[in-house]
């Protein structure tokens with residue numbers, strides 16, 4: 191199987207979130223199974239600075255709106271997978287990927303419409319005729335449309351798969367503000383007023399669509415969970431499926447994690463205690479193993495549940511607990527978190543940073559991992575937590591529901607704590623349940639940690655399901 195994997199970020203090269211984790215791990219898993227995969231992504235300034243690529247193939251020109259877009263192709267590598275990066279400085283030689291701090295670039299639609307078609311031109315330039323063009327999220331959602339209108343015959347036997355990692359980001363922009371697309375009069379019939387919704391186009395034009403967990407795929411088919419795309423998903427329901435992401439255990443395993451002060455196993459958890467003290471030191475909290483430590487790492491956005499986390503923090507601080515949050519994002523959320531940290535320096539630390547090293551320290555050093563998302567297509571950090579014996583406290587949505595078993599629901603199989611209602615009371619009650627378990631049932635706590643560490647969500651298993659999806663797209 192030849193797969194062109196089109197994506198906007200890749201772990202080890204540039205990353206803002208979980209999309210990058212998948213964009214590295216899935217192509218590697220498919221390659222390990224003997225398939226020929228190459229990744230196409232934009233050549234951002236950060237890439238040029240930190241992982242400069244070699245020029246490869248001839249310089250390219252893409253004509254749109256009677257304007258020539260001249261670009262080059264840079265070759266990089268992630269694991270055993272070749273990466274081809276589209277180098278068009280006018281659009282990608284910028285400090286951020288999608289935004290400068292918190293303000294999205296006003297021409298993002300133009301940038302990624304161009305990238306969506308440019309990726310196909312890269313395949314032609316490399317003479318890489320794919321069986322599958324695998325697109326990811328709104329940045330690449332127009333690629334299936336561009337394949338459908340390509341009249342060179344190059345993609346006649348190719349089929350497209352569109353994976354939804356986060357359906358809330360849809361790339362909705364005023365069509366008249368996207369010069370690159372102006373000649374595409376076909377798109378006029380797809381507009382909502384003057385607005386073009388990239389994700390809607392991906393849903394309409396891709397041969398197969400999948401969400402990153404079975405439960406999220408179901409939610410997309412419901413009026414409440416569809417991010418206002420209910421009719422689109424319903425119309426394609428026979429082509430929509432859910433495939434649970436994997437966990438990259440080569441990166442996230444306490445047995446051999448180079449980022450933590452001491453490695454550990456389910457049989458010998460003494461290293462975890464050292465990691466806890468190390469995290470307490472890093473967070474400048476009292477170094478005390480008897481206090482339950484709750485950790486959280488995420489982008490600071492509404493999606494992650496801050497709408498009901500923030501209002502209950504003061505109440506939580508009344509308990510004998512420590513909380514560490516590592517994250518960057520919404521300035522209002524970070525402002526509030528800084529305030530709570532100032533008022534409760536011995537209980538709460540807010541580390542405003544994007545740091546892979548610190549994320550690993552937190553996963554290893556915490557007793558509990560907090561992930562009470564409003565919605566969560568799959569979620570990766572709860573899987574990392576399970577691997578580290580850090581019991582997840584999650585809301586029962588999306589992939590969180592598919593991966594964490596609640597203690598009250600099934601004590602014999604439990605791996606964490608699950609609550610339902612997206613409000614502060616339900617969240618606080620769930621955390622209280624976890625704290626009580628820590629204090630009152632230390633032996634059961636260790637048994638549950640051990641069980642969590644046995645959970646396995648391998649990328650090989652996910653890759654097998656993607657292969658089945660690819661075969662389905664090819665009509666086999």
Ligand SMILES: Nc1ncnc2c1ncn2[C@@H]1O[C@H](COP(=O)(O)OP(=O)(O)O[C@H]2O[C@H](CO)[C@@H](O)[C@H](O)[C@H]2O)[C@@H](O)[C@H]1O
Nearest residue numbers: 207208209355488489517543544545549567568569570571
């Ligand atoms: N401050 C920080 N420092 C260091 N690392 C940080 C960090 N903030 C976030 N990260 C890292 O970014 C990744 C976040 O992945 P998630 O899957 O949990 O969420 P995200 O919403 O970005 O992904 C979206 O895409 C993925 C992939 O499909 C889905 O699992 C998910 O549900 C969907 O929302 C993790 O690897 C995490 O460690």
